[in-house]
Amino acid sequence: MARGRKSNPIQKPRSLITYTNSKSYISEQFRTIRTNIHFALPNREFRTLLVTSSLPGEGKSTSAANIAIVFAQEGKKVLLVDADMRKPIIHHTFYLENTVGYSNVLAGQTNVEDAIQITSVEGLDIITSGPIPPNPTELLSSSHLDEFMAKVRSKYEIIIFDAPPITAVSDALILGNKCDGTVLIVDSSKVKKADVIKAKDSLDTSRANLIGFILNNYKMPKNEYYY
Numbered sequence: 001m002a003r004g005r006k007s008n009p010i011q012k013p014r015s016l017i018t019y020t021n022s023k024s025y026i027s028e029q030f031r032t033i034r035t036n037i038h039f040a041l042p043n044r045e046f047r048t049l050l051v052t053s054s055l056p057g058e059g060k061s062t063s064a065a066n067i068a069i070v071f072a073q074e075g076k077k078v079l080l081v082d083a084d085m086r087k088p089i090i091h092h093t094f095y096l097e098n099t100v101g102y103s104n105v106l107a108g109q110t111n112v113e114d115a116i117q118i119t120s121v122e123g124l125d126i127i128t129s130g131p132i133p134p135n136p137t138e139l140l141s142s143s144h145l146d147e148f149m150a151k152v153r154s155k156y157e158i159i160i161f162d163a164p165p166i167t168a169v170s171d172a173l174i175l176g177n178k179c180d181g182t183v184l185i186v187d188s189s190k191v192k193k194a195d196v197i198k199a200k201d202s203l204d205t206s207r208a209n210l211i212g213f214i215l216n217n218y219k220m221p222k223n224e225y226y227y
């Protein structure tokens with residue numbers, strides 16, 4: 001059975017440092033994030049990870065894509081799901097079609113297998129958002145979400161969900177309750193402390209397992225060195 005439908009032709013993802021320059025310092029930081037995710041969930045089976053942010057524009061989609069790539073580079077069979085059914089971007093990043101995807105599966109219009117697309121990154125498959133529906137939150141509240149989660153868990157070792165920002169809509173909170181772990185992206189140059197606290201409180205209320213934060217756009221002091 002094929003892993004998924006193939007876009008013709010498959011093109012390399014754009015602006016993803018872990019793919020274009022795997023030996024860079026930033027790529028090494030994403031590998032450190034991968035290791036820390038493993039350490040954060042030592043006593044439970046880790047299969048599903050939610051990546052979200054407090055506000056729009058903090059880099060959650062880029063972070064989710066790079067995290068997915070480093071897990072695939074580790075030899076894992078990985079699925080990246082664009083769960084942002086409001087402002088999806090993953091299909092642009094990987095040059096994929098977005099005519100069938102996540103929204104179609106949740107609406108019961110197609111099955112998981114027909115929504116999967118393979119990428120030029122070995123071991124990494126993607127389900128794009130699909131057409132933007134008029135009722136994203138209602139789709140997430142349907143029984144099709146549990147069926148979707150069960151299906152992808154049976155096919156992949158790691159499933160990463162790129163979800164909308166927490167302060168904008170409730171989608172990430174619904175998904176966070178169902179995923180093994182949640183990572184919150186924080187743009188140090190943009191987000192306020194109050195926004196981060198509000199996002200964390202919302203995740204705690206929804207019983208999401210918040211395992212850590214990823215700090216974006218942090219400028220290291222000039223006197224700090226790294227190997």
